[in-house]
Amino acid sequence: xxxxxxxxxxxxxxxxxxxxDEASLLDVRRSQLxxxxxxxxxxxxxxxxxxxxxxxxxQELQSATDEKLNTVRRAxxxxxGCPASEVKLSALIAELPKPLRGALADRRxxxxxxxxxxxxxxxxxxxxxxxxxxxxxxxxESLFPDSRGVTTYSTAGSHPWHPEGGLVDAER
Numbered sequence: 001x002x003x004x005x006x007x008x009x010x011x012x013x014x015x016x017x018x019x020x021d022e023a024s025l026l027d028v029r030r031s032q033l034x035x036x037x038x039x040x041x042x043x044x045x046x047x048x049x050x051x052x053x054x055x056x057x058x059q060e061l062q063s064a065t066d067e068k069l070n071t072v073r074r075a076x077x078x079x080x081g082c083p084a085s086e087v088k089l090s091a092l093i094a095e096l097p098k099p100l101r102g103a104l105a106d107r108r109x110x111x112x113x114x115x116x117x118x119x120x121x122x123x124x125x126x127x128x129x130x131x132x133x134x135x136x137x138x139x140x141e142s143l144f145p146d147s148r149g150v151t152t153y154s155t156a157g158s159h160p161w162h163p164e165g166g167l168v169d170a171e172r
Contacts, residue, residue: 011076011079012076012096015072015073015076015104016107018072019104020107021065023107023111023114025058025061025065026111027114028058029055029059029062030118032055032058033118033122033125034121036051036052036125037125037128039051040128040129070087073087080096082095089108093108
């Protein structure tokens with residue numbers, strides 16, 4: 001006679017719910033980067049500003065979800081008697097009884113896939129912004145070929161631009 005499967009603990013259920021939230025956030029963030037690229041290409045400044053605010057809010061939600069996930073993983077590790085060094089999700093899944101592993105392993109794999117897709121979208125956005133900066137630099141150099149410097153303006157006021165430098169100040 002087979003023994004009944006172990007009851008789902010509230011910690012496992014909470015972890016599953018948080019992993020679902022994490023997956024949703026990763027998908028939203030990927031979509032936001034895709035939309036941001038489109039708004040940049042379309043030169044839609046209002047949409048860019050709106051998307052940047054949304055991305056900032058999504059990042060805040062991501063940080064809060066990550067913090068909750070860490071807390072729940074530590075609680076599950078403690079419940080399973082795992083050392084504090086083994087709070088990685090893969091290690092915790094391996095310690096769970098077989099009936100409880102499947103759902104968590106599937107969610108973990110989904111998050112890995114979504115994180116990879118987010119990373120690709122991020123790289124595409126970085127490449128687009130780099131290309132925009134290169135084109136802007138070439139335009140400035142062609143408009144002011146003999147110039148030692150040009151004053152450009154931003155929301156913070158005036159800023160001198162020099163042909164040999166880039167348009168983005170990495171120190172700010």
